[in-house]
Amino acid sequence: MSDIQPGEDGQPVEGGARAGQVLRRRVFYIPGYDPFHPRRYRELYRKESAAQAATSSYSLHLTPKQSGGTYGWEVAAHIDGADVQTQIDVLVWSDIVKSSMDTGLVATYLQLLRTAWIYICSGALWRLTQLRKGPVIAALYPVVFLLGQLALAVLAAGMVVRLGQALVVPNLGWAGQMLALLAGLGVAGLLLRWFRKIDNRVFAYYLMHDYAYSAQFKGANPPELETRMTGFADAIAEALQDDIDEVLLVGHSSGVHLAVSVLADLIRAGRVPKLGPALSFLSLGQVVPMVSFLPQAQRLRADLAFLAASDALVWVDVTAPGDGCAFALCDPVAVSGVAPVGKRWPLVFSAAFTQSLSPARWKELRWRFFRLHFQYLCAFDRPRDYDYFQITAGPLTLGARYQGRPASQSRIEAPVNKYTSVTP
Template sequence: MSDSAKVIQTVNRRRVFYIPGYDPIHPRRYRELYRKEGRAQAEVSGYEVELIGRQGTGSYGWQVTGRMDGRETEAEFDVLVWSDIVRDSMEQNIAQTYLMMARTAWTYIGSGALRRLMRLRKGPVIAALYPVGMLILQLGLALLLGRILGGLTGWLVGQMSPLLGLLCAWGIGLATVVTLLLWFRKIDNKLFVYYLMHDYSYSASTKGANPPELEARMAEFADQIAEALTSDVDEVLVVGHSSGAHLGVSILADLLRAGRLPDTRPALNFLTLGQVVPMVSFLPDAHRLRRDLHDLSQQDRIAWVDVTAPGDGCAFALCDPVSVSGVAPVTGKRWPLVFSAAFTQTLSPERWAELRWRFFRLHFQYLCAFDRPKDYDYFRITAGPITLRERYDGRAPSKSRIDVAVSKYTSMAP
């Protein structure tokens, strides 16, 4: 559905519950991203988005006023804060990281998940293999340089004392290896090797099950959503980005099964962006996630829209997360509506050329401004005058979506 001056406003007040992916940085980054990109999109699209901070609440968030199509809408954002859990999971030394790399690789290769994931999209699989390859390369370079410097030092000192030369060779070689590996770790904010390795290992360490500390945080967030559903807002919108998509699936499935959804307003809708659901749902012990996908796909209380883009090499673009996980119901599947943000069309050639090789930045493009927007606009969705369901009512899914069962593991009960 396109926005125009004839839009009938159905949302005056909205609550938005945002679930970030695996990210160690405080969620204030998402507030500032919304502020900056909302302003940029408003300039392109001819509307207003005004963001203000929020004080005195128990959760992190912000407030937004949107003025679009002659209508004014208020939105209040809450963020699922799990950056502290992410940081704790990343507090491993170099040796522990290499051991973790071996375990993660074995989990995906030994279970057959990696081979099946490659049948979907090679981009996110390459992204998963990137930290493995880079860690091996870093170790190889460190060992090579250590051997060269240690050998040269040992030869020089060995001219005076063979024993001292041997000790120097080992000492200099070991110091070189450690120093170079520490340097690689120090510049990881440019390479993203350790970050990605910890990201993939987080789910692999439990073979697809959610760790208890994350389950507890999800339950608290579910309570916040349930409370919002008893308020006088017109829409409660849950947004899950990247790894946050599968957390959102489980949170909403829990609310649905517990009977915590109201019979009437407010509307409850779900938007997933840049999802990587198969990286988890294809693992042996992801029973809960597969059950949640199955349940959420066949109800009609919550409209679920899934937006990805082939230009995003970190997401399983246009892969229906329910179908590819092998848990689609035989009949009655309603969700998600899968379509593309079409970066090559919604970004100008100049902007696309600027971003196309910045893979991690592109993974966040769904939350950013487009200089040639079509029917996907994050700021119209979160601060506009109609619900997500109404916005995409009658919208056809992308013809190139992948909706065949691929996962080896389809059990929905432990």
């Protein structure tokens, strides 16, 4: 069921609270696998909200967050004649990401081989290709690119060794052989280090570490991540006790599957008050199958099935075929093979980049694949019904905004996952 469900009086009900107008809201944002400080997201929000407000004729004003705790900011908005106050908090795990990326060159290549082995031998890679080719190509990209860099380094080393043998060995004998070999290895190491230094342009190491982090336990969450997710749940549970109208959790990219488990834990534990704020979940650019298709992802698959049938929240999933890094229009619950009887969520639809961006803007962004993966958090110069800033700072709850909105007809729901167990 994709429509928002009505209550007894015909009005939509979300998480035990009536849908409708929002005067005060709390937003929690879980980034994807990102090693950068959360101020990056504040600056992105500031810049893009100003652009969207100018296009859509509303006003947004950002100020520093007044309370302590997690990193965030406050937004005062005037949209559709209503004044809305929103506090946005970033649920940070960038320190965990940084730590996972802190590996040497040899360890990185061993990590690459192990990750490729897990996806290929488990059959996950083949089944992922049956959904969308784009994210699979994105997954193979770092493998091909890093192996290509290694091949160039080996080639350069070979050339140095041969040159050394021609110029030095005849005079120094065995010592010359060793000197030429060491020079070749040194050149190879320098070249590989240079490739890593410029990775902010090509993202090969970054993507490799991203996939390796999810695959290291074959889909199970690392212990340090589970601990951090418990903290995320505590922050959201505290907000649900506030005198506000909506608590909105936004997950982007790899942050989506973290958000799924955080919300499932909250609801199972009875920490969502029936008469409290509306609880909403917006998943953007999700890559859930990259994890849920792995053999030990029972925890995630169980959480997907639980959340899909819950009446404690509203869940809207937004992707776009123009985003080659996401599993666009793939229902993350259905394709994972765990759709429960009475499935309600998520409502899956497209941000329709080719329609919500002008031809000139689309031409500018079309081949900037990583930038497009963040377009959900940015302004559209021809906005349709998806507007990140109206969702996070506007006068309607997520459920009220998309009341009656049909799911995209071209969504993919085929249960192609090989692994559907929800218990270890």
